[in-house]
Amino acid sequence: MTEIHALSESDRDEWLPLWRGYLVFYEEELSDRQTSLTFERLTDPDYPVHGAIARDASGRAIGFVHWLTHTSTWAEGPYCYLEDLFVAPDVRGGGVGRALIATVTEWAGEAGCSQVYWLTQSHNAAARVLYDKVATDTGFVHYSVDLTRE
Structure with missing residues (x-):
């Protein structure tokens, strides 16, 4: 059975390898300083x-x-942006990702998000199989301008 709870300082040592795995998956590198700041x-x-x-x-720890949240010009209530989601490779497909998404959607509903x-x-085909079951693909394409790199 999967249990989910809010992150606390005592989770740092177990969160860190998951975070590093997430960064490897997305082929990203962040400084140790940024990782510490993120956890703080x-x-x-x-x-x-x-x-x-x-x-x-x-x-x-498996995920x-x-x-x-942020305000929106399209809705009275705020939007909730699920920024990072990661499940340990050895337990993927077992409902952990779905449970983590449900945690966020429940929190967002209680917080009055739209x-x-x-x-x-x-x-990311494996994740998209789950996402197609729990959400709607809006068809939007994401663009970004990185202001931190020269």
Whole structure:
């Protein structure tokens, strides 16, 4: 059985390898400083970004989800952006990703959000099988301008 709870300082050592696995999956590199800052933000109750960690029946950390909200010009309530979702490779397909998404959608509903949305790479076929079951593909294409790189 999967248990999900809000990230806390005591989760850092088990969250970190999952975070690193997530970055490897997306072929990204972040500095140790940024990783520490990210975790500090996720566990700071006064910071407007949230995180949860999933554990299996033995208590092993097997996944995480991070999200935040923002106002929208298209809705009265805020939107909830599910920014990061990762499940350990050895337990994928077992309902952990679905449970993590459900955690966010439940939280967002209680927070008065109008919608939950996320992005994924078009070639992330395994994840998209789940996403197509729990959400609607809006057909939007994502563009980005990176202001931090020269």
